[in-house]
Amino acid sequence: MVLRIFGVSFFVTVLALVIAAIYGGPEAVFLVAILSILEISLSFDNAVINATVLQRMSEFWQKIFLTIGIVIAVFGMRLVFPLVIVWVAAGLGPVEAMNLALNPPADGAAAFPDGSPSYETILTDAHPQIAAFGGMFLLMLFLNFIFSSREITWLGWIERPLAKIGKLDQLEVVVAGALLLVTAGFLADDENRATVMVAGVAGLILYIAVNGLGELFNLPEEGEEAEPSRGPSNLAKATGKAGFFLFLYLEVLDASFSFDGVIGAFAITSDPIIIALGLGFVGAMFVRSITVFLVRKGTLSDYVYLEHGAHWAIGALAVILLVSIGVHVNELITGLVGIALIGAAFISSVIRNRKAGDGDDDALVEELRTVVVG
Template sequence: MVFKTFGWSFAVTALGLVAAVLYGGWTAFWLVAILSVLEVSLSFDNAVVNAGVLKKMSEFWQKIFLTIGILIAVFGMRLVFPVVIVSITAQLGPIEAVDLALTDHERYEELVTDAHPAIAAFGGMFLLMIFLEFIFEEREIKWLAWLERPLAKLGKVDMLSACIALIVLLITATTFAVHAHQYGGVHADKSATVLLAGVAGVVTYMIVGGLSGFFEDKLEEEEEREHEAEEEAKRTGKPLAATKLVGKAAFFMFMYLEVLDASFSFDGVIGAFAVSNDPVVIALGLGIGAMYVRSLTVYLVRQGTLDDYVYLEHGAHYAIGALAVILLITIQYEVPEVVTGLIGVALIAWSFFSSVRRNRALAAAGGDDPGSGGPGGSGEKTEVSSGV
């Protein structure tokens, strides 16, 4: 199972490290290895969230996510995206931008760093929308019930997530963006840029997420028509496979995953310049890491990990919220990558151990819902909560 899922990752790792040695010797080898580990450690929350979406999709689209999707992630976000940013900000042609990336690494790093406020605003607002939509949604299983229960009630207000996100954007544009961090430690007023990029992030989420939700609702209507057949299968003891997203629904869900991955990669691409300013080394290192994140996503789906450890998805979304806030803060201040990584790891680890404790409570109660009054329960029969 492990080799089947991670086989391509192992192959890409070998090829990437060999390419690094051929390109820049053993120095490039170690830089690529460091960047690979950095990308994996910072993106575990990305894998958990992706798995929550991917498990709804058919095996065909899961393979598309792991093959074509990784090409978009590696070549699109880790190699082409920084060059496009340089081309736009420096008003250079694509060929000139590529030449600059390969021949003048310091100038290339400067241009990418100066574009960071716009990148952080777009990615930060997209991720913030994901977090807000999650915490305002009414769900049966709650992790931090004392927080999630009242937020779910507030979530009944239409467009609340978008309103809060835009308020956060206005505050960011009038505070952090006024003294945005630039290359060399200088600061500049990037309020208009941040405001425009942030609105683009919110709009992108609403378009891609909205289309995904629309087609998913269409599938639910089809599920209702198949309900009688499912009941018959249950009576006869035949195993039932969960309904998988196919066609247009799966396509838009795939696009949603790609935009989600892009938003997660923004801070990694910028932070990679702290290790190396060579675009080839950065692309190799982050590309290997991205491949492992994709494989880990598929592994979580096939192992049913999110079903066994039900609070993992909660912890990952809280990590997304933390990352969104950190991205907005980095518009003015430099935040070490290790801080970002540790916050995400801590939240996911906390949610994992909460899930383990919940499973033990269920086992001790003979399979009864701990939310009905058992250890760690919330005292309500309609929901499951960690009680913390």
């Protein structure tokens, strides 16, 4: 099963490294490898959340997400998105933006001799708006989860009280709005304060819109009673319009997760081709493969705390994105926080299963080790 699921990802990895070698030699190969590791480490929580949603989609929409969705993830977010930011911020056309990206200033300077900013500088300057948008979208996802009542809790001492106060209508919107005001007021500088507010509100509105559309077209299957839904991830075997909006939700979610990776990549290189190869071709493909692995193995059903850990990791990432508007946060911290939370949730699930007499844990641990080590 491992080879069948991850085979395409391994092939794409080899292909990307070959292209990198032809494009820029050994240095490019090294940079692509580093970026691939960065993307996978930052996006493991993304894969877990994707799996929770994907397992509730029909087979048709699962295939759409794993085919068309990967094209959007690879080319849309990892290549086109940074260029669009430069087009908008600098008022350049597509060709000029690409030329600017492929021809950076000498010696890694932030500007050209004539004083015009580099591609990397333009994109970095847009970070506050990007972080506000992505941070608010992910924060709403986390708050919707944590304010919902559920039979199984991981950190019960905090999840149960939060679920009780979550009965207050629209509490997640109030909390998210308050955090946005605090962020814009204390972390954003005067020049970016208004744009941070606008971008944050846009992220909040987009989540509410996609969530509402998902619930609108979420019809219970015959013989089943409709259950209250606190987010698109609660849709079950969605088809038709429900499947489409769930697919849309996953793409926006993937975009929100990729913001920190795309911005963080510029600390390593500003070359859009290398970034696309490392983050997109290799990183995004492995995230998709991990997602499929979790769905096919039924891992989220067997290890019930993984979803909780992933949502807590999302909450941490949302806070980090908002904090990064005013304070630089090392990408290593972002990746380690997510891995630590999901790892703790996995260990808690293993302990829970062993107490219940489930003996499948060792087999899954060995299979996961095989995937990681190769």
